[in-house]
Amino acid sequence: MSLSFNYIDYLILGLYALALFFIGFRSGKKEKNQEDIFLGGRSLKWWQIGFSMFSANAGPIMLIGFAGVGFSHGIVGSNFELLAWVFLMLLGMVFLPYYLKTKISTIPQFLLIRFGKRSYNFLVIYSLISILVVWLGSALYAGGLLISGIFGCSLFTALVIIALIATSFTAIGGLKAVVRTGVFQSIIIIVSSILLTFLGFQKIGSVDLMVSQTPESYWKLFLPASHPEYSWIAIVLGYPVVAIYYWCADQTIVQKVLAAENLKEGQYGALFVGALKIIMPLIFILPGIMCYVLFRDVAQPDNAYITMIKELMPHGLLGLSIAALIASLIDTVSSSLNSFCTVFTLDVVSQVKVLNKKQQVKMGRWITIIAAIVGVGIAMVFSYSGKNFFELSQGLVSILAPPLSVVFLAGVMWKRVNSISVEIVLYGGGFVCLILGACHVLNYPYKGYWPHFLLLSFYLFVALSLVIVAVTLITKPAINPVVPSLLESKNKPVGEEAYHSRPIWLVWLGLASVMVLIYLLFN
Numbered sequence: 001m002s003l004s005f006n007y008i009d010y011l012i013l014g015l016y017a018l019a020l021f022f023i024g025f026r027s028g029k030k031e032k033n034q035e036d037i038f039l040g041g042r043s044l045k046w047w048q049i050g051f052s053m054f055s056a057n058a059g060p061i062m063l064i065g066f067a068g069v070g071f072s073h074g075i076v077g078s079n080f081e082l083l084a085w086v087f088l089m090l091l092g093m094v095f096l097p098y099y100l101k102t103k104i105s106t107i108p109q110f111l112l113i114r115f116g117k118r119s120y121n122f123l124v125i126y127s128l129i130s131i132l133v134v135w136l137g138s139a140l141y142a143g144g145l146l147i148s149g150i151f152g153c154s155l156f157t158a159l160v161i162i163a164l165i166a167t168s169f170t171a172i173g174g175l176k177a178v179v180r181t182g183v184f185q186s187i188i189i190i191v192s193s194i195l196l197t198f199l200g201f202q203k204i205g206s207v208d209l210m211v212s213q214t215p216e217s218y219w220k221l222f223l224p225a226s227h228p229e230y231s232w233i234a235i236v237l238g239y240p241v242v243a244i245y246y247w248c249a250d251q252t253i254v255q256k257v258l259a260a261e262n263l264k265e266g267q268y269g270a271l272f273v274g275a276l277k278i279i280m281p282l283i284f285i286l287p288g289i290m291c292y293v294l295f296r297d298v299a300q301p302d303n304a305y306i307t308m309i310k311e312l313m314p315h316g317l318l319g320l321s322i323a324a325l326i327a328s329l330i331d332t333v334s335s336s337l338n339s340f341c342t343v344f345t346l347d348v349v350s351q352v353k354v355l356n357k358k359q360q361v362k363m364g365r366w367i368t369i370i371a372a373i374v375g376v377g378i379a380m381v382f383s384y385s386g387k388n389f390f391e392l393s394q395g396l397v398s399i400l401a402p403p404l405s406v407v408f409l410a411g412v413m414w415k416r417v418n419s420i421s422v423e424i425v426l427y428g429g430g431f432v433c434l435i436l437g438a439c440h441v442l443n444y445p446y447k448g449y450w451p452h453f454l455l456l457s458f459y460l461f462v463a464l465s466l467v468i469v470a471v472t473l474i475t476k477p478a479i480n481p482v483v484p485s486l487l488e489s490k491n492k493p494v495g496e497e498a499y500h501s502r503p504i505w506l507v508w509l510g511l512a513s514v515m516v517l518i519y520l521l522f523n
Helices: 007-030 034-042 046-057 060-073 075-082 084-101 107-115 117-151 155-204 207-212 232-248 251-258 263-276 280-295 301-312 317-352 357-382 389-413 419-441 453-474 502-521
Strands: none
Touching: 007 155, 007 317, 046 155, 046 251, 046 263, 046 317, 060 075, 060 117, 060 280, 060 301, 060 317, 075 084, 075 232, 075 280, 075 502, 084 232, 084 251, 084 263, 084 389, 084 502, 107 117, 107 317, 107 389, 107 419, 117 155, 117 251, 117 301, 117 317, 117 357, 117 389, 117 419, 155 207, 155 280, 155 301, 155 317, 155 357, 207 280, 232 251, 232 389, 232 453, 251 263, 251 317, 263 502, 280 301, 301 317, 317 357, 389 419, 389 453, 419 453
């Protein structure tokens, strides 16, 4: 869908680009050592962590995809945001103390300490595949379609431009550049989305009028079990499997809290993201519902967000809206690139050759460039999948999640689990998930053959959980694991500040109360 810009819109886009490059390259001048480029010197504050996680999460697939779900099904897509606080709490209060105690720089290093080299090597490869496919490839694909449609260029040209912009400051400034640009871009995304929602309300006239012109099911968070796409059973059973992996064991997300100044800053950063989840349905999903009310005769789910921008945003704000879409895209791509170069440099290259800090930085920059090139190729492959933005991204995460969710939960909660059972789940289960994931994305043997991606994820999780329990019970227990289990940690604090503090638990309780109230209101 082509948009008509005037000089004010181009001025806004130009100012956005200048600000982005200024912030990104300014960070590059300051970050010189290995910890800076990969973990920002482990100096991030809670608000930097929160905004950076928000902007990495709020990619173009979310902006476009959530509006599409709102257009087609209503607020049911809000579950993917409103339920996330549970797993952000799990990250901050259970997983993060373990991670910081072991001073890991990447998620695979946790498995190295807990289960040994073979588990570590698997997760290194699995993480690299996940970052390239789930994060980088899908974000580039969605963003490439978006940019090519708006500006009238080819998909390949759009992909190359996006990759060049994101690679430039990411390779030079590392994680600090990603975080600083993420804070800037989060503000743009939030402000632009709030303005769009406000203009939509103005156009419709009132909340009652909007509700009266939509099906009753559009205002239910849980849809019937018979619903073919978003049944409450699929969400309740499948989403936790995905969320444990996504929020607690995915390198691109967790890298931000690993760079926290201390445990308290990391925990409050996770809490801040959880609080932001309250507003995300209002600014990401509601515009899709408004588009259904206002433009259902001319719009389609995948272009609902763009339709709203085109029809409602005046010049100037139109430029700001496109800047927000580009911001969401650039930040997701830059976060993916930084995570890939971190894992590859610290976990792959280090096994082949010992590098000093200067060599690590140089290697990380070259790996960032190579990853961008590979990501463009993967995005071109996605163009043949025939799936919409949201289905593609969520389906990929759902299929990759089960082995990691099972292993990481077992790793922190069960002392007896050993390397043999973990390796069987990782290698055997990981291979099965990769094969099923490829078939699911490519619709093999035919479209509609596979169950909903969330249910498929749940089935795989249950099967792999039974495997890890059975193999653990018939083999020798782990011998003196370096990191204590969750039950042991009650008597032996993990990390600093005696594991948890009472004030943050009270804030989590307040957030939980708000979320419960929302579910009571909309069911």
